[in-house]
Amino acid sequence: MDREKALAYLELSRAVCDGCGTRADEWDEQHGDRFAYVAETYRCPGCELIAMEQDQVPEGPDGRGVKIGLRPRQG
Structure with missing residues (x-):
């Protein structure tokens, strides 16, 4: 039963678009x-900081393989 639930969850999560968070069947x-959805514009400060970096x-x-990430400021 747990395995079946895990496989069902995996299948459902694979169907979700990583860009907008919806599934194709929601638009069918x-x-x-x-x-069912309306577009909403917002700015993420974290993404803005990454884009600036x-x-x-x-x-x-010199730029090959360079990745930018966020970590909490220490101090």
Whole structure:
């Protein structure tokens, strides 16, 4: 039973778009509501900070593999 639940959860989570968090069947006019969601604009301060730091990464070999992440400030 637990294995079945885990597999069902895995299948459901794979169906979720990592960009918008919805599933295709939510947009299917036969099974869902084509207009169930409305677009909302917002700014994430964390993503903004990462984007600003990415602008500082050099082009070419010196910038290859450079990743920008966030960590809590210590102090």
